[in-house]
Amino acid sequence: MTRKNYSSKLLLGLFVLIVFLGVAVYSAGRVIIQGQTVYGSTDLVGWNMLIAAYTFMALTASGLCLTANFFEVLEIHRFQLLQKRAHFLAISLLVPALGMLSMELGRFDRVIYFILSPNFSSPMWWMGSIYAVYLGLLFFEFWAIHNNYKKIMRATSIITLIFAVAATSILGSIFGVILDKTLWFGSGTPVFFVFSAVVSGLAAMIAGTILTYRLSNQSMSQELQQAIKELSVILTVFLGIALVFTVWRLITVSYARVPDASFVTGSPYGFQFWVLYLVVGLIIPFIILLKAYDKEKTIKKANHLSIAGLMVLIGMYVDKHIFVISGQFNQPFNIPLGTYTSTLTEWGIFLGAIAASIMIYLFGEKKLRLENRVKMKNTKSADTPQRDRYNDVGIV
Amino acid sequence: MKKMTRREFLRYSGLTGLLILSGKGVSLVGLADTLEAGETQVNPSNAKVRYGMFIDLEKCIGCNACTMACIKENQLPEGITPNRVLKMKIGEGDNVREYYQPILCMHCENPVCANVCPVKATYKREDGIVVQDNTKCIGCKYCMQACPYRVRMFNKKPPFSYKKKHPGGVHVGGTVIKCTFCKHRIDAGNISTACCDWCPTGARVFGDLNDPESKISKLIRQRNGVQLQKEKLTEPQVYYGLIGR
Numbered sequence: 001m002t003r004k005n006y007s008s009k010l011l012l013g014l015f016v017l018i019v020f021l022g023v024a025v026y027s028a029g030r031v032i033i034q035g036q037t038v039y040g041s042t043d044l045v046g047w048n049m050l051i052a053a054y055t056f057m058a059l060t061a062s063g064l065c066l067t068a069n070f071f072e073v074l075e076i077h078r079f080q081l082l083q084k085r086a087h088f089l090a091i092s093l094l095v096p097a098l099g100m101l102s103m104e105l106g107r108f109d110r111v112i113y114f115i116l117s118p119n120f121s122s123p124m125w126w127m128g129s130i131y132a133v134y135l136g137l138l139f140f141e142f143w144a145i146h147n148n149y150k151k152i153m154r155a156t157s158i159i160t161l162i163f164a165v166a167a168t169s170i171l172g173s174i175f176g177v178i179l180d181k182t183l184w185f186g187s188g189t190p191v192f193f194v195f196s197a198v199v200s201g202l203a204a205m206i207a208g209t210i211l212t213y214r215l216s217n218q219s220m221s222q223e224l225q226q227a228i229k230e231l232s233v234i235l236t237v238f239l240g241i242a243l244v245f246t247v248w249r250l251i252t253v254s255y256a257r258v259p260d261a262s263f264v265t266g267s268p269y270g271f272q273f274w275v276l277y278l279v280v281g282l283i284i285p286f287i288i289l290l291k292a293y294d295k296e297k298t299i300k301k302a303n304h305l306s307i308a309g310l311m312v313l314i315g316m317y318v319d320k321h322i323f324v325i326s327g328q329f330n331q332p333f334n335i336p337l338g339t340y341t342s343t344l345t346e347w348g349i350f351l352g353a354i355a356a357s358i359m360i361y362l363f364g365e366k367k368l369r370l371e372n373r374v375k376m377k378n379t380k381s382a383d384t385p386q387r388d389r390y391n392d393v394g395i396v
Numbered sequence: 397m398k399k400m401t402r403r404e405f406l407r408y409s410g411l412t413g414l415l416i417l418s419g420k421g422v423s424l425v426g427l428a429d430t431l432e433a434g435e436t437q438v439n440p441s442n443a444k445v446r447y448g449m450f451i452d453l454e455k456c457i458g459c460n461a462c463t464m465a466c467i468k469e470n471q472l473p474e475g476i477t478p479n480r481v482l483k484m485k486i487g488e489g490d491n492v493r494e495y496y497q498p499i500l501c502m503h504c505e506n507p508v509c510a511n512v513c514p515v516k517a518t519y520k521r522e523d524g525i526v527v528q529d530n531t532k533c534i535g536c537k538y539c540m541q542a543c544p545y546r547v548r549m550f551n552k553k554p555p556f557s558y559k560k561k562h563p564g565g566v567h568v569g570g571t572v573i574k575c576t577f578c579k580h581r582i583d584a585g586n587i588s589t590a591c592c593d594w595c596p597t598g599a600r601v602f603g604d605l606n607d608p609e610s611k612i613s614k615l616i617r618q619r620n621g622v623q624l625q626k627e628k629l630t631e632p633q634v635y636y637g638l639i640g641r
Contacts, residue, residue, distance in 0.1 A: 035554035035569050043549050046537040106535015106570025107555050113515035113532050124538050125514035177512070179628055180544040331546060332625060333482055333499065 024352015044338030057097035063201020207309030281315010458496030465594035502632030
């Protein structure tokens with residue numbers, strides 16, 4: 001039996017992930033023993049950063065599946081290379097996200113009442129139910145992809161696509177139906193969530209794929225490079241739309257002098273909005289992606305794409321954080337504005353959920369052959385040895 | 397023992413499934429009862445009445461007796477005050493005048509908190525009182541977000557260790573607490589709330605809004621009682637007699 005040699009960087013990374021996971025377990029234990037006194041949320045700002053983090057992770061998971069299934073439904077076969085990875089990434093994100101959400105519930109042991117005492121007029125009931133079904137569908141579709149059951153894959157992809165859009169928009173409607181919150185209310189919120197999910201999903205797919213190949217010291221096949229390149233073009237366009245969308249959001253709230261808007265553009269979230277969301281999350285990745293290709297329109301530096309993807313993901317999280325928290329600040333009847341400071345426990349749970357996502361994904365990468373999904377037209381057999389399948393145009 | 401045939405097995409399985417799905421089975425096995433004793437499952441409310449409250453801001457002196465009465469009557473956990481008194485100002489410059497405005501659950505006719513609750517833990521009784529079943533609440537805080545009056549409080553105490561009995565049920569950690577118009581008193585035949593009983597100036601009056609001859613109905617007419625934040629379309633059932641009117 002040969003002994004595998006793992007790089008020291010990989011081992012260090014795994015150690016860090018395990019530490020984060022340990023911190024999350026400790027934090028969750030504190031919540032159960034001490035109650036939500038360990039959170040920074042108050043009666044005025046009831047939802048803390050875990051809700052923002054759940055929103056971000058759930059949207060990214062939906063975006064991954066939504067994009068992959070969209071290509072599948074439209075029979076754009078060159079993206080099929082990414083489909084299996086996208087689905088497993090979505091599962092890897094959604095399972096820890098739901099675990100994290102349960103830590104925000106005061107009595108997560110009573111979730112059974114979602115079945116025993118459903119309230120069909122509540123967007124949260126619909127969100128919980130649709131996401132539960134969606135997770136089941138994700139597992140089922142992944143199983144079909146893994147075993148290459150094409151007919152089942154085809155049928156399930158349409159259903160999962162519908163559920164991904166439904167789940168994402170219903171998540172937006174949780175905020176959108178609250179008439180009392182100026183920053184949340186409106187039919188635009190669910191649409192914005194779907195758009196945001198696609199952006200996050202594309203970014204996660206690009207960054208996840210490139211980083212996986214880089215960490216495993218493999219080079220990508222030409223088909224995969226082509227697929228990543230086209231995805232990054234789509235992401236560039238979407239970032240452009242996001243920029244226009246943000247500018248219009250700023251114009252409308254300034255024009256109407258919406259009082260709550262000052263929480264976003266001024267204090268306390270001005271820095272996060274202008275620097276972390278707008279510059280780091282949108283403008284810099286937009287420029288990086290525009291400059292990522294040379295004259296022959298081939299990818300110059302794939303690392304830049306993965307960095308751009310990660311920056312977009314940071315921006316998308318910051319956007320959700322600002323959206324969720326600042327929406328709760330304003331109070332009626334001259335009650336002083338709500339305040340919120342995140343606690344180490346919240347960060348511990350959030351980082352632990354991210355670590356769990358990465359570890360689940362790494363497990364899938366190791367055990368479930370995420371790179372080969374179906375036999376592609378004009379490509380060599382999936383059974384061909386790896387060295388032959390990947391050419392040396394590698395971007396690592 | 398008689399062996400069950402496949403047909404019988406399928407029949408009984410189907411019946412059991414139907415029973416569970418219809419919810420009847422749930423109440424038969426009393427799953428809710430096994431959690432915590434507290435909220436009365438039977439709704440003794442009277443459909444003919446519609447309870448509400450009138451608060452005369454001219455009479456309120458900001459003594460917070462109502463806050464203390466609420467805490468004592470309902471044995472509320474530390475830091476939870478569903479009934480509180482806000483210090484407000486009216487006028488500008490030299491004409492500025494301070495006054496006090498008590499706020500509590502408005503027991504809205506269209507309670508948005510009940511609409512958004514995913515598990516029907518919050519519901520409106522036939523007599524108009526909006527109540528919270530603390531044996532069902534999952535602590536998602538969606539009702540707190542939806543309420544335009546910010547009168548719902550979250551009990552941050554640990555979920556599995558904190559139980560404190562009070563007349564109307566149990567305060568369970570990790571759930572939301574709200575004003576119940578002292579429904580345990582009403583259900584026992586005492587049509588009054590602790591905050592009204594304790595108010596030294598008689599600024600608060602509780603009663604039946606459906607009865608035009610009730611004291612509350614007369615006061616609302618006399619003092620041109622107004623509802624707060626009517627534009628939120630929740631139709632609050634707490635009326636205020638404003639300053640200077």
